[in-house]
Amino acid sequence: MLQVPYLRENLEAALTGLNKRNKDFAETVHHILLVDEKRRKIQNELDGQLAEANQLAKSIGDLFKSGKKEEADELKKRTSELKESTKELEVQLLALEEEQKQLLYLVPNVPHHSVVFGKGADENEIVYSTGDVHANTTNKLPHWELCEKYDLIDFELGVKIAGAGFPVYKGKGARLQRALINYFLDQAQAAGYQEFQPPHLVNEASGYGTGQLPDKEGQMYHVGVDDLYLIPTAEVPLTNLFRDVMLKEEQLPIKLTGYTPCFRREAGSYGKDVRGLNRLHQFDKVEIVQLAHPSKSYEHLEEMVAHVKGLLNQLELPFRILRLCGGDMGFTSALTFDFEVFSAAQERWLEVSSTSNFETFQANRLKCRFKGADGKSQLVHTLNGSALALPRIVAALLENHQDENGIRIPHALVPYCGFERIN
RNA sequence: GGAAAGGUGGGUGAGUGGCUGAAACCAACAGUUUGCUAAACUGUCGUACGGGAAACCGUACCGGGGGUUCGAAUCCCCCCCUUUCCGCCA
Known part of the structure; x- marks a missing residue:
């Protein structure tokens, strides 16, 4: 299948090439890029939340070790919040990745420049x-x-x-x-x-x-x-x-x-x-x-x-x-x-x-x-x-x-x- | 088909809850030394995604999936695969 970064950076050339196959893939390709944009946004958000959760887990561990149990419990509240929201984001991310993959399966290879347009x-x-x-x-x-x-x-x-x-x-x-x-x-x-x-x-x-x-x-x-x-x-x-x-x-x-x-x-x-x-x-x-x-x-x-x-x-x-x-x-x-x-x-x-x-x-x-x-x-x-x-x-x-x-x-x-x- | 053991980075292999993206060794790469080769020494050395002009930062990944936990390579469940023994057999 085609690589998404390639489509992102060479959209015009890709579409021009695909047109030679006597079928229009523009809609699918644009859809892929749209999903890709959403995907990256969600991942960014998710990564940020996971980073925070990782930080908190470390802090909680340290607090436990130094016997500050109450402060640790305080932090735990935030981690359970994060757990819910990361779970939700993960589901969204997986769905977008799957959607993108299924769309990519629909798009054939981009013909070489020497290939001519033809119906059959x-x-x-x-x-x-x-x-x-x-x-x-x-x-x-x-x-x-x-x-x-x-x-x-x-x-x-x-x-x-x-x-x-x-x-x-x-x-x-x-x-x-x-x-x-x-x-x-x-x-x-x-x-x-x-x-x-x-x-x-x-x-x-x-x-x-x-x-x-x-x-x-x-x-x-x-x-x-x-x-x-x-x-x-x-x-x-x-x-x-x-x-x-x-x-x-x-x-x-x-x-x-x-x-x-x-x-x-x-x-x-x-x-x-x-x-x-x-x-x-x-x-x-x-x-x-x-x-x-x-x-x-x-x-x-x-x-x-x-x-x-x-x-x-x-x-x-x-x-x-x-x-x-x-x-x-x-x-x-x-x-x-x-x-x-x-x-x-x-x-x-x-x-x-x-x-x-x-x-x-x-x-x-x-x-x-x-x-x-x-x-x-x-x-x-x-x-x-x-x-x-x-x-x-x-x-x-x-x-x-x-x-x-x-x-x-x-x-x-x-x-x-x-x-x-x-x- | 029955039984047992095991799946960790390019390879071997350590690791039973936080100091582990992961020891050590080998291989590889770069450099130093060297008449050449070899050896020795020093350093580098996983992949993917996201952010960034870049340096770099973040996240995920220890067969696959799910669960417990603030935190999982490590504990629990399911699945897959490999190896060994038995059975069968070209």
């Missing part, structure tokens, strides 16, 4: 593209047919075991999954990311830390008996490793990677969006995460974008990079680049990575800070990106690299697969 996905800017994607679309089978033809993935079996959206990978299909995971992890490691294997279930505090709670509660599977959530992305456990942590400036940037399955309820999705591998309840993903110095975070974002770009080039897939407009950007993000691969048979773009800088928005909830040279603590910037999400990559690989003799495995992947062709 149609207005995203294409900042990179590999060229004419429609040149290679004749006689292509959709990946779900290829999966059946070459016995790679059994969607029906998945329905039997769990339900729609839980595919069963078989034979070379399963091997391809494992190859992609290893390939992505190796590439991340080569780029300086330390590999982690985090838990796949997380507690409520972690959900709040990265912003899935309270906004997107319905997207996560919740294990009621133990009050745990299945992770929708490795971002959640990986970023939360640094919840409530005070770092040293020289530790930055911290670069993490991890493979995890991801679980998403995807309630309300239907039609061609959920066909085959397009949208699943469980899928595999390798994530990269960075905790960065605020003055360097946009350089690191560029670096992450370049990393993902490299992966897609190595997989020999047609793709494009979008800079999301304000209306399409996620709640917690300040700047997001989406990567979309072109699916040759479906002839549509499939999102395979979303790489974002959250600036201090997550760090504020996480309380992940570092101490600068001046000895003052400040919030880190958090960034993350998929590198990459598997299912749509698999869909694109199958559809784009198919020919009459089967499916060609890109060179980079052959050592990981142990075969050059699926047929």
Whole structure:
């Protein structure tokens, strides 16, 4: 969430930025500042009364010790008065703090200056593209047919075991999954990311830390008996490793990677969006995460974008990079680049990575800070990106690299697969 | 799941009602000494919020919440977590 002092001192800039999201937050922000003003006033008053009570308690103690019981009793009258009024002020203060917090949960991150105003996905800017994607679309089978033809993935079996959206990978299909995971992890490691294997279930505090709670509660599977959530992305456990942590400036940037399955309820999705591998309840993903110095975070974002770009080039897939407009950007993000691969048979773009800088928005909830040279603590910037999400990559690989003799495995992947062709 | 012990600052750990925001040690940082390293010595060394231009001052925080008291890390109640033993088990 946004920091109140930031809003207080940069009100105009914040509102101008928020306007790019095609929604008006002015009222909420002003409300926050109003509550903040009240809050500070009450705290000031409360602190004064508590200070007096502390003084009195000391005096009473001293008087007791020197046997002046009557004088002590006299002072006690005042303390009981104070006790009542401080109690009342405390209730007010807590209510204001809670109100402020609830209001802050409603306000998304302020978009970066490079983000344009836009109503939705149609207005995203294409900042990179590999060229004419429609040149290679004749006689292509959709990946779900290829999966059946070459016995790679059994969607029906998945329905039997769990339900729609839980595919069963078989034979070379399963091997391809494992190859992609290893390939992505190796590439991340080569780029300086330390590999982690985090838990796949997380507690409520972690959900709040990265912003899935309270906004997107319905997207996560919740294990009621133990009050745990299945992770929708490795971002959640990986970023939360640094919840409530005070770092040293020289530790930055911290670069993490991890493979995890991801679980998403995807309630309300239907039609061609959920066909085959397009949208699943469980899928595999390798994530990269960075905790960065605020003055360097946009350089690191560029670096992450370049990393993902490299992966897609190595997989020999047609793709494009979008800079999301304000209306399409996620709640917690300040700047997001989406990567979309072109699916040759479906002839549509499939999102395979979303790489974002959250600036201090997550760090504020996480309380992940570092101490600068001046000895003052400040919030880190958090960034993350998929590198990459598997299912749509698999869909694109199958559809784009198919020919009459089967499916060609890109060179980079052959050592990981142990075969050059699926047929 | 049953039983017991315990949760204090970056770490170890003292602290059973006021002199404790918290001893001591370690780590860290700055300085002195030193041919270099090491050692030794001196000093600094929690976080958040509020007030202030600043120096600084105030308040809160010893797992979380509530209570007793003029006054709580310390006493009482509830909850959470961790560790150990037993049971179960990949």
